[in-house]
Amino acid sequence: MTDAWRPIAATLADEGRRLAWARIVLGAANRSPVQVSALTARAQREVRALERAGLVTVVDGAVEPADPFTPLLGHRPAASGIDRFVREGRIAVWPKRPGDRAALLAWAAERALPAGTTAPEAAVTERLAAITDDPATLRRDLVDARLLEREADGSAYRRP
Incomplete structure (x- = not known):
């Protein structure tokens, strides 16, 4: 400063x-x-x-x-969309409103896997660790929101 x-x-x-x-x-x-x-x-x-x-x-x-x-x-325009919750490429704040939460989860899903691809659990966790401090919880949230699909044995994830 x-x-x-x-x-x-x-x-x-x-x-x-x-x-x-x-x-x-x-x-x-x-x-x-x-x-x-x-x-x-x-x-x-x-x-x-x-x-x-x-x-x-x-x-x-x-x-x-x-x-x-x-x-x-250092005038900066007010943050909008998911930029209100993301700082330097990482999730800084979890939104309370369901619509904002859905938008943030969609953003995270894009970073976890490209659409139509499958990856091992370790690779998905590693990608999510780059954007959050709790990648396991985020991974589960993405599955619950049906943004990622999980193999029955948990060994791989697919983004529909």
Whole structure:
């Protein structure tokens, strides 16, 4: 994790700078940007501190707000589908809703065996171990959901 947020937090910890930044942001929102030439010496110092922190930019004498937050927060779209339950290719959370659970089991079945193929129990268990901490339980869940078929003696599995 980067410490790039520290200068921003330190700058905004000062009440005068925080109020100056608020005036600048509100001025930009109202299409009446703050002009550096109209500021007192103290307010100009606050603007320079805000600029060093990346909170504002000065363009042609007008102070404009900047956005240092988006890069810091590493904006990522919200996870959807099974991505809500899978982290780095492994099952991190078991869904509670039956529809989500069925989707996650279908995803796991695809990783266990290609459709229409048969594999020994050890190979299926090894493939499932790559995506979960409990491959035996997942294997049983896949059989219960009829996503895998098990030989009577348990020696092999087939994906219909």
